[in-house]
Amino acid sequence: MQANSANAKILIVEDDPEIGKLLALAIQENGMVATVAEDGHVMNALLRNNEFDLIILDVMLPGEDGLSICRRIRSEKTTPIILLTALGEEVDRIVGLEVGADDYVTKPFSPREVVARIRSLLRRASYGLVNTAVQRKLRFEGWQIDPLRRQLQ
Known part of the structure; x- marks a missing residue:
């Protein structure tokens, strides 16, 4: 996890090639x-x-819709997720946030606003790094716990 947005790696999952290119360009320019990824x-x-x-x-x-993907990712990772959709009703936003999204942006959107939201989420996500960075892998009876990755080996 990046402590700031410089060189942050962003995955865009969007089936519309034009929207994917537009977002990628805005992100790279920043x-x-x-x-x-198209699916x-x-x-x-x-x-x-x-x-x-x-x-x-x-x-x-x-194929698999974004809400079920979001739910699945959230069960495995703490990576910030922004849902991007044409569904802009209040119930749609609530469902998106309840399945684990950190933010919800409706189409049409401003690329500058999306970049600002990315920076904001990365900044908030990095606050937890101060506490977790000092956590080391714990070892006991042949097992190892990695609290940063949430893995038991």
Whole structure:
């Protein structure tokens, strides 16, 4: 996790290539690294092999929808998630936040606003690093707990 937005790695999961390009460009122009996945399958492969500081997730994806993906990611990781969708009703925003999203942006959107929200979430996520950075792996009876990764080995 980046302590600030410089060089932060952002995963954009968006099935509309134009929106994906627009977001990636705005993110890259602001000193961050953007990777675009067009669906949940590509996203899963990227998450297996890479660590990302933040995920922007479209709700209406082909195959597995963004809400179920968000719920699944949240059960495994604390990576900040911004849901991006055309669904702008209050109930849609509430459901998105309740399944684990940290923020919710409706289409059409301002790329500058999305970048500002990314920076804000990265800043808030880095506050916890002060406390967790001092946590070391704990070892006992042949087991090892990594509190930062939430893993038992």
